[in-house]
Amino acid sequence: MNAHSQVQNLLDFIDASPSPWHVVSSVEQELLAFGFVKLNEAEKWQLQLGGRYYVVRDGSSIISFVLGQKPLAETGFKIIGAHTDSPGLRIKPNAANGLEGSLRLAVEVYGGPILATFTDRDLSIAGRVSFKDTNNVTVNRLLKIDRPLLRLPNLAIHMNRTVNDEGLKLHKQNELPLILSVLAEDCLPQPFFTSLLQEQLGGDAERILSWDLAVYDTQKGTFWGADNEFYADSQLDNLASCHAALCALLDEAVLANENTLVCAFFDHEEIGSTSNKGADGGFLTDVLQRIALAYVTQGEDYSRALAHSFMISADMAHAYHPNFPLAYDPDHKVTMNNGPVIKVNANNRYSTESVSQAQFIGWCEQADVPYQKYSHRNDLACGSTIGPITSARLGISAVDVGNPLWAMHSIRESAGVQDHGYMIRVMKKFFGQFASLAIMN
């Protein structure tokens, strides 16, 4: 498959997945097509060597895995981690309010979005809703309203003369509510909004109980640039990494290597990962321990398996922006279409260390893929990923990598077409490694 078709698949995946709950649903569909079997955490698992499985926790984190035929205690887990959530706006519980002839929805800021990018976009909502159906049974269902429904219009420049000098500043309480409609005289805002949700959910939604609803941009992803060498969409951070990992896993040649492979995609990375389904919770540990039981491991075998394990923590990296040279360390500029970025931070904001870097470089070289190294400016606070958290919890070595991205946390991010295919190739090499990845001390 050429680079553009791989990215077109990614854009289709993102456009079908406007909330973390939809991301998990899209991942499930891909896994089912490859014969993966869904497991329920509350039931007894009967795992078979060679089997393909996945498990979902609370609808928005998903771990898929393949049990290799090789002895786990001697080969370990080969793990790729990424996150399903993106920063943005979430609909509050008592969201609808009427003000001066307008019906608006109140939102809460989720994580650290660039708020100004949410203005003047064709916004809508997606997520999950719980309701009582016509038989008084509680139902939890995904909801995605496909058409532009909401808007955050900018203030005209005539009332905001300094906007181009001072930037667009939005007061998080007063200036973020989204316009939904005009307010008719006899309209009660909250019932108006819940009946709109009921309509979208279908005839059986008798009474809405609660929701997790994200605001998303209905504009589809696109290629751009003189040679279509770039692409743009929402949520590239971090659905591009989830998609790359999934493409690497769902490859019959990779699966034939009989390694024990794991893709762990977590919600809540953008808000610190501490939750029952976040990377700082017990989800991955619980699943790995249950996988180990299938190998009739005894005593120290699980610890031995972890010592042979390795994780690629995949999350997007900051591509060099030529208009803002002072924002970057001049000796660590990473650029579009020049390969995956190895992220290094001495204070362990990234899990990378010299040995795990060297291993990743080895896979790049085997896959004939270029690579780049990134270090943040010392006078700017560095972001982090699930890498340090997960490798600390499991005690396994890891590397933080990701593809170059412009406008991280904008509602419309951009990346390079070649890099997506490069990342998939390296991840396939990693999954296909025959040897244990234990560090020889």
Ligand code: ZN
């Ligand atoms: Zn991210």
